[in-house]
Amino acid sequence: MQQDTKLKLLQVPAHQRTESDASHSYSVLDYYDSETILISEVGSDENLEPFVNLQPKSGEMFVPLLGTQNTSRVTNMDMRDSNESQMDTSMITNVSLGDASTITRNSRRSLPSLNSLIDPNIPPCIQPLTxxxxxxxxxxxxxxxxxxxxxxxxxxxxxxxxxxxxxxxxxxxxxxxxxxxxxxxxxxxxxxxxxxxxxxxxxxxxxxxxxxxxxxxxxxxxxWFFYAGGYEKLNKNIGVYEKIVADTAGMQNKDTEVIERDLHRTFPDNKYFKPELVEGVAADSNKEAPMISALRRVLTAFAQFKPQIGYCQSLNFLVGLLLLFMSEERAFWMLVIITERIIPQVHSANLEGVHTDQGVLMICIHEYIPKLWSIIGKSFDGTVLKDDKILTRPPPLTLVTSAWFMSMFVGILPIESVLRIWDIIFYEGSKALFRLSLTICRLCMDHPNFAGSTRDSRNMEEQETDRIEIFQFIQNFPKSITDPSLLINLCFKKIGGYGFGFLSQDEINRCREFVAQQRSRLRTKKGSIAGQLSDSERASLQGSAKMDDEIHDVYGFQRSIMSGVAWNMHISSVMKKKLGKRPE
Amino acid sequence: MSARKKTLLKVIVLGDLGVGKTSLMQQFVNKKFSHQYKATIGADFLTKDLTIDNKTVSLQIWDTAGQERFQSLGVAFYRGADCCVLCYDVTNEKSLNNLSSWKDEFLVQSNVSNPQDFPFIIIGNKIDVDESKKIPSLQKKLLNITNNQLGGLNYPLFETSAKDSINVETAFENVARMALQQEELNGASRNDMNDDYHDAINIHLENDNSGCAC
The missing domain is CATH 1.10.20 (Histone, subunit A)
Known part of the structure; x- marks a missing residue:
């Protein structure tokens, strides 16, 4: 994407969206279709014609950018998908006007100097594939x-x-x-x-x-950029990336030190990141690959833009892959979207989001692949993890699965599988990460070489060996999934597959909320978690007293742990329907 | 596998990011070096059988993430370790200076019974690089770190190149020997229980409090 793009605003009122009702339960990110969408196109400043290849449906309205550009501070959206969906469009449209044109003009004025920092000449890596x-x-x-x-x-x-x-x-x-x-x-x-x-x-x-x-x-x-809400993000932050790049050029701090160490080991097997891989191209120690420079700029700018995250290893893989498909400015905003909406706090300094998401994943395994839980829900020495300890003593497997989330499968699965999953994530939201993770776990368990499934463990030592082998198996198995269609079909097909499509974003969000709540409670009370409900919890308990009992009945969680949180009412009903009996 | 009498020894490899922990482990276990290793996220381990003083041991080597924040992901697998390898990069002075923090971190998290004489070894990696890139007056700095300070790191030290496979084998053979000693020590201290399988892979995630103290 060139920097001197013409920007236009396309506004599609929410009530005119065309998707079916059914898609609502599947896609929280649907929401973005109803928001202001910014379209970039090469052109002159004066050209405010509607986007040319758009055939507006009747009723759709084109509004030129400079008139209605929204610049309200809706930018800091540290919220999860669910909150996104609750966000009212009025937040977007009901704002004072005027700032945008200034920002736009300013950024354009300062473009010449910034162009020397941002490399607009990186050729598109992926050619149209005839x-x-x-x-x-x-x-x-x-x-x-x-x-x-x-x-x-x-x-x-x-x-x-x-x-x-x-x-x-x-x-x-x-x-x-x-x-x-x-x-x-x-x-x-x-x-x-x-x-x-x-x-x-x-x-x-x-x-x-x-x-x-x-x-x-x-x-x-x-x-990806379109469906993940990239235009909307870019629209609110015109010129911001360039400015951060200008501000951070040559900066040296703790983050940049780590970034430098990771730049060359991000994709050392990719010719765009390591041109000398190509025969006849000599390694030139004085000239850095443009992709490496772009990777540095995006990661450094991001560390500056999100100081609560800074630089976290694995962000390099996300940005690296994005850069193969889009300009660095877009890659930057995609990273912002990923870390704000899709896997929030997963890369923050204390990795709290990892703990949350791994808690959710383990609960999902416990509920939906109980047989696997009975195998992995143990520490390596065989101590069975009690259900109510899922969140405080995560099983060793989470050391493996954490990386799945942090790098969104980059380096975990072969590249085509990663890309196909990213297609789904940016369209459907974070639930896809959970669905696919469950699919991979299930696929491992069904594999004939999976130690725990084929052997009845005879003695303690062999059981222990099994557990170690299982850990390694689940660590290594994903690398062999070269056929993305197989994986994705298994994930979604109800017949001939595992049918994990029933796991809704809503359920994931509630489960995340639950886990986050429990963890903060554990942090503050260090073990004395019994009793003491908050007002809202008490209210929700009163509202669903019957259901509450049912949950405990079904899952056998400690009352104190589960108190007042009914995130899994849906799981409960689904499981009953599915199995016709209570899961063990 | 049924008559597994070999001793399982658990080794933890620690050190700053990018010093070559994964490469060292790969070179030792799989005899290969690749520029393709990606940053380690979470933790990973490889096992290798070897014979030490006519005894077959199985070395379980845990490779860890070097960036500090990954410590919060659970370091419970430190527990039951029989030896800890502290790595630095001979071209990176900071990684050398951080060795004692890594040692302290390990001792706190692993909760070993004999912190005074728990076996550590130090590996200085990347000696294949050009002399000019190495830390200036490295030997002097090493001496400072290992001998002088209070709670110094007076441990066996090996300088290696995972890339050119220099000294890696020797270093890990020493690791195995020290781990074996430690394991036998542990075994002796619980002679009433015939559970020598127990400690090598004890991965209790018991530290509820510390586990959440992010």
Whole structure:
């Protein structure tokens, strides 16, 4: 994306959204469709014509940016998905006008000097993928994203990669065709050789299905940005990234020290991050790869922008992958969206979000894969973790699964699987992380080599060996999941799959809230958690006294632990329906 | 596997980020070096069997994340360790100066019964690099750190290159030997219980309070 873009505002009133009611329960991020969306396009300042390739449906309204640009301080959204969905659109629209034009103009005025800091000339990494290009890739050492095909990490070779990829090419081509048809139906992009579309169809069941089958690689960056609410974020923060980059240029502190150590080990197997991987390209110690410089700028700017996070290892993987698909400014805002909305606090200084999300994941395993819980819900020495200790003594497996969340599967799964999951996450929200994590766990458990499932442990020592092997198995198994479609089908298919699609964002949000609450209570009271309910808890208890008993009855949680929190009423009913009996 | 009489020894590798902990472990266990290692998130371990003084032992080596904040993810697996490896990078003075913090952190979290004589070893990695990049007057600084200070780090020290496979094997053989001694010591101290399997992988996540004190 070029810096001197023309910005226009497209406003779609909420009541005119076209997605079906059903999609509501699936997608909290639907919300963003109703918000002000900013479209960027190259053009002159004076050109305020509506976005050209948009065919507005009747009633949709185009409003030029400089008139209604919202600059209210809605920027600091340290809230979870659920809160997002409750946020009233009036917050967005009901604001004083005027600032935006100033910001915009200022940022434009200062562009020349900033251009020397931000590199706008990094060529797009992912070329539009024609059948010819895809087939030509079979002769290449690098995959279509620039990663070396042979990888010791994923134990893949050029041959094994090509074997899989030649089967995957038809899927990519079919998907592209389907997307073109869909885009055409929405008047968005009609020809395969048209410029990369910036805008995508509003969320609907149909689009969701198509996203789950994969977004065309060359559209990914724009589609992720669009569906995750990137335009809305960028719109509120015009010029901000450039300013932070200017402010942080050459800065040296604790964060930048760590960033420097991670830059070159982010994607050392990718030709864009390490050009000398390509034959005939000499390593030039004086000239840094543009991608490395961009990675440094984004990470440094982010550390400055979010001091409560600073720099946390694993952010480098997120930004690194984003940069392969979008400009650094967009990558920056995507990172902000990820850390604010999708996995909040997961990278904060105390990693509290990791504790929260791992608590939620373990509860989900406990509820939905009870057999696996009976195997992993133990410390390595075999001490069974009591249910009410899930949150305070997480099983060793969380050392493995934490990384799944922190890096959103980068480096955990082969790249195509990561990208397909990212398609779903940016479209559907954080629930996808949980659904896919559960799928991987379940897939491990069903694997014939999974120690705990095949053997009846005979004595303590063998049991202990099993537990160690299980840990290692779940650590390593994901690296072998080269077929993303298999994984995703297993996740969502009710027949012939695990059907984890029933796990709603709402349920995840309530569960997160529950875990966070319990943890803060444990922190403050250090063990004396019994009794003492807050007013709101008491109220909710009174409102659902019957359900409350039922929860304890079903799950056997300590009353004090579960008091007043009814996040899992849904789990309870789902499980009853599903199993026809109480889960053990 | 049924007649597993070999002793399981648990080793924890600590040190600042980027000093080469993962590379050391990979070089020792899998005899390979790769530029592809990514930053370690959470924790990981590899096991390797080796024979020490005619005794077969299984070394369980835990690789840890170097960035400080990852400590909050649970360091419960430190418990039951038989040896701790403190790593620094010969080109990074800070990583050298941080060794004693890593040692303290380990002692606090592992709750070992004999902190005074618990076996630590120190590994200085990356000796393959150009002399000019190394910490100036490294030996003097090392002496300061190991000998002089109160609670100094007077432990066996090995300078290695995981990249060129220099001294890695030797270092870990010493690790195994020291761990074995420690394990036998532990075994002797609970002679009434025939549970020598117990400590090597005891991963009690008991530190409720510290676990949440983020």
């Amino acid at each position: 059948e010819l290009r895809l087939k030509q890739n079979l002769d290449d050492k690098f995959d279509i994203y620039g990663f070396k095909k042979d990888s010791s990490l994923f134990t893949s070779t050029v041959e094994s990669h090509n074997e899989w990829f030649s089967e995957y090419i038809p899927h990519l081509l079919t998907q592209k065709k389907k997307w073109l048809v869909l885009m055409k139906a929405h008047g968005l992009a009609s020809r395969s050789d048209a410029p990369l579309p910036l805008r995508y169809p509003p969320k609907s069941e149909k689009v969701k299905k198509l996203v789950r089958r994969g977004i065309p690689p060359e559209w990914r960056g724009n589609a």
